[in-house]
Amino acid sequence: MLQHETLASWMTDIDDKRKAWQVPGCAMAAIQGTDVIFCEGFGHLQKEAVKRVSPQTLFPIASATKPFTALGLAMLAEDGLLDFDTPIQAYWPEFRLYDAVATNRTTVRDLLCHRTGLPRHDLIWYHTPFSRAELMERLRYLEPVKDFRAAYHYQNLMFTAAGCVIEQVSGRTWEQFTKDRILKPLGMESTYFTLADAKKAGALAWPYMSQEKQVVEVPYLNNEAIGPAGSMISTIEDMTKWLLYQLNPQAITHAHLLSERRHDELRTPQLFSGSQPAWYPEIPITNAALGWFVQIYRGERVIYHAGNLQGFSSLVSILPERQCAIVVLSQVDNSRLPAVLTYEAVDRLLGIEQIDWHARMTEEAEKEERAKLVKSSRAECKQGSVLRSSCIGTYRHPGYGEVSISAADDNYYMSFHDLRFLLSPIEANRFLASYEETYQLEIPITFHTDHTGTAVSLSAKMEPTIGAKEIIFTRV
Template identity: 35%
Template sequence: AFRRAQDVLIVMRRLLGFLRVGCLAILVLPAVGQSTATPHRQAPSLATLDQFIPAQMQKWKVPGLAIAVVQHQQVIYSHGFGLRDIRRNLPVTTKTLFAIGSITKSFTSVSIGILNDEGKLDWDKPVRQYIPECQMYDPVASERMTPHDLISHRTGFASHDLVWYSSDFSREDLVHRLRFLQGNRDFRSGYNYNNMLVMTAGYLVGKISGPGWEDFVKQYIYRPLQMTSSNFSVLDSQKTADFAHPYRKDEHTETVNEMPFYDIHNVGPAGSINSNVEEMARYAIFQLGDGKAGDQQIVSKSNLELTHTAQVPMGGQPEFKELGPRNYGMGWVVTSYRGHRMIWHNGGIDGFYALLSMLPDEDLAVVILTNLQDQPVPEVVAYNIYDHMLELDAIDWSGRFQQLESKQKAA
């Protein structure tokens, strides 16, 4: 399996820093960002993806994949490929629900931005002023930790994922237990990816807003972006007519097997959202814009841009020379691709792997959702699209990732 070395829901993958259905068309969605009057050059055709994506899926044994490419406020390519359910031979469509894992974190950072716009929360006031029950093992962190710290992984708090994974602790229980869990570096001394503190940020959103994190996201993000199918639980996905089943590949035999759905409601703000590429395309357009959905301002442009701004170096060297040094923003990894500013996050959770990657200066984004964990097809496809759209020399990214996998297996 493609080994992950850093957490991106449970462990962040060691990348920078996972039968076609539908029709090829340019789909114009309701405006969700500021449109521009500047004329754009004709984008290169993405028709070659019709063959490229199935070939990569076959190579890496990915059962199903859905993709949307957006540029200049439009979806310029959108397809479903392969199967959402192998046993019943059911195809993936652009409406198929997949878990998006840690891409959820950006919904939580936008939520904090909205509360900041409303004057209900200050990014840089101590969390204890809003939720006194939130105390850390480190008294300095207890005294000074802010919403800004919670969402940018710079508290020095160790991951402690086993505390929440496979537990029935509520969010309130988990927040209360923070005081008993040690960090592994000094407060604000560096990057430590941490799901429990992003969960705490969502818990904070719920405590300030009243109804809870899920209801807040539904009202202030889902509703204006018309994300009517998106939900917060794999249990809810299974009640719908079009949802993907989760799969994993045996590390030794490479056989692909279905695995159980895993519900992570207790750390929901860090990774529980399920969505489809049609609705995630709207979200990507919003992220590339000025914080609006049509005429409705969801979050201020300044707060949206703040979430895209580097807050802490992630350390380490990129695996490939084409990728720039990695920094974490607020729910986003901030880096570069072949000299172009790139903002991205992936999401890996039991049986699913997703990627939302953006080149803001080119007003370009790629959303890829799959139902196989631990594989690099979303990155392979996204980088191929970037090379094509930027008219750069093509790189065999699939071969590069194969070499990386071989090196990891030999280590």
């Protein structure tokens, strides 16, 4: 255990880093063996507010939800109700993907390690009006960019499908199953699945995003439709219970949720994920496991999962051989603060020379900002190309749903879900649809006309992954 003076210095350092990254509030915990070294809140729930973040403050944990879904499936496998390598259609006959091979052969293992070949297609669920069941129905209309099992592609929709397998096999909703079989046995009584329940239950941190080097408040995002992929909301205090279980899964107090063999299987690398920047020599390799990622950091195995959601960032990390774990819950989407605090915490806990991750990632963030300015597609926009009134109307794709083109105040707009994009001309029949209220989204679109010049369809680059085809919306 660290000395009191050392711990006090560490707490000061965490708060200094929080301020440097312009994060209004965060919470962090570190564990060694069965001891919680610290579990603290830093900053405030809201900018310039009085109420401080505490160990009981609620934060959306975003994709750090995924290991809970993976654990639930492993528990059903332990019960003999499913097998990770049996095609999903054996449990869920209605499951369909774009091609017959993937439809017939996709297994739980494929879903949990992101190897179906389907790119993210996150816009289909962002601000979606669709239910979880409707999203799953629409999977069959989304084209892959790689052959089945040929490559890693991080996927929220496929993890949502993994949660639906739990529902098909257990006869309970994913939420109820996770609460009954995981949260209750671990004593995680302050963890929720919906914003409504979290707001009623206690102090919920406010969402913030970085825009033009400023941190601004944004609306909460309801992502319950993809719940198994990222809807859980928890406290740093509850997350220490999750980490204590991860470090000591066979302890009597954990009621043997899972056998050691299956627990280890979830942490076994399945394929190279290529998710770590190559300029970090301390992290030579990162792999996707089952609901987790596995990397080598300075010679040590680290099991981890990050989470990013509109307004929030999180990072859960476990070093099983060293019996230590760290969790950071934070405001500000896509913030590097959780990674900075985590890697520097690992260095402290291992008693090795400190790397200045704060300086490294600050430089990385600055390079990223400069690259955005250089690559901005806005430079392509031209004057003189005018959108014809014949393009105004509604267009539909069986997976993505509807987009509408309208005119107002001498401008043209594209509406998708409840997002409104401004249309700027690029060249004849080509426009850039831009949205800036939260994320900065830029989608090139092209109108396709018949012999009379009337638009009959539009194609839009809804999925930015290299190799992903444009989505064709047909006029209705």
